[in-house]
């Protein structure tokens with residue numbers, strides 16, 4: 001029984017896939033919080049390079065991957081596709097389970113797939129430093145890695161609760177030469193205002209984004225970089241699904257269900273968009289399930305509306321599922337999934353019913369992670385474990401109904417630096433938390449008025 005489906009380096013895709021080309025109508029534009037009108041490329045160019053602004057709104061189905069970016073992809077791509085034979089046997093399911101393993105990159109997740117091209121395009125346009133935010137630390141470490149390879153500087157605002165809980169991520173950023181600061185900080189007006197209001201705040205991604213955007217907007221040599229959510233990020237991540245499509249052919253199977261966890265939506269976009277593009281073009285039947293935490297239920301309980309991407313409201317306003325920009329999610333361990341909004345593209349596909357969304361609780365998520373470790377061997381990131389919980393649910397449904405479905409999921413990262421969270425689970429310290437509807441309602445009353 002073959003287990004691993006591996007492509008060689010020369011099969012690294014030469015172009016990314018842009019799902020905007022296959023949508024029945026264009027995406028709703030971003031709005032500027034300053035003018036309350038559709039944002040102009042000139043406004044965005046204060047914090048983003050023109051190449052990425054172009055990709056953000058491109059309607060081209062494919063965009064060439066620069067050679068310099070492919071050269072770095074070669075160090076860890078193509079990532080393997082693995083058949084989870086032992087998990088299947090343990091679940092006694094007739095379903096076939098495959099996973100694309102993105103933990104093989106140096107920072108240990110899918111995030112370098114976009115960090116590398118983002119650093120590259122900024123470097124090409126003469127930018128010397130990139131500022132960004134990070135939740136659990138995976139994005140900060142991915143960007144620190146990528147900027148190091150292009151000889152650039154990097155400043156990372158890390159959500160305060162994670163900064164103290166996950167000190168090793170900060171060590172990685174330092175090893176790659178980046179500066180990592182707990183957010184909110186005294187470095188920015190946004191951070192200072194937040195600290196004045198609540199000195200003990202655990203911080204949030206929304207606040208950290210405000211700080212990083214302000215840093216870039218107030219320094220000429222500095223641009224801002226976002227690790228998820230935006231269209232160009234989803235496009236860079238499509239390399240996962242393009243490779244997976246070729247590897248599924250090697251395995252002689254087609255996925256019936258594609259599953260991924262969703263924080264901002266980039267790894268789910270990456271594994272699913274190339275397949276969903278074919279679905280939108282009427283060439284394929286496939287179900288896609290986005291999995292989010294019940295404590296931050298953006299897609300399942302949020303509103304599909306225009307909202308700020310950051311807490312303070314200085315970044316662009318986007319149409320997306322949102323819990324409200326001033327929502328501060330509880331400090332659950334899957335820090336990478338604690339965002340009030342979601343990718344506009346993922347939101348659009350969920351709203352159009354091309355993709356489904358479900359929410360799961362953290363104790364059942366860790367139980368799934370442990371089952372996965374004891375069958376497949378890999379210790380997975382808590383974020384990824386949300387996907388695995390749903391994979392197990394689907395496989396058990398197949399057992400009950402006697403269905404031989406093919407399930408493909410994205411194993412977005414390993415959990416070797418998340419063992420503290422595993423410990424808390426083993427010690428019975430994790431509890432489930434469902435964000436109260438009343439708090440969501442309250443937060444949604446503060447949405448900006450657009451259209």
Ligand SMILES: *Cc1c(COP(=O)(O)O)cnc(C)c1O
Pocket residue numbers: 109110111138139227228229261262263264265266267268336337381383384412413414
């Ligand atoms: C950041 C991260 C996520 C969540 O981000 P998306 O943009 O939704 O992919 C999921 N898994 C891992 C391992 C991460 O590092």
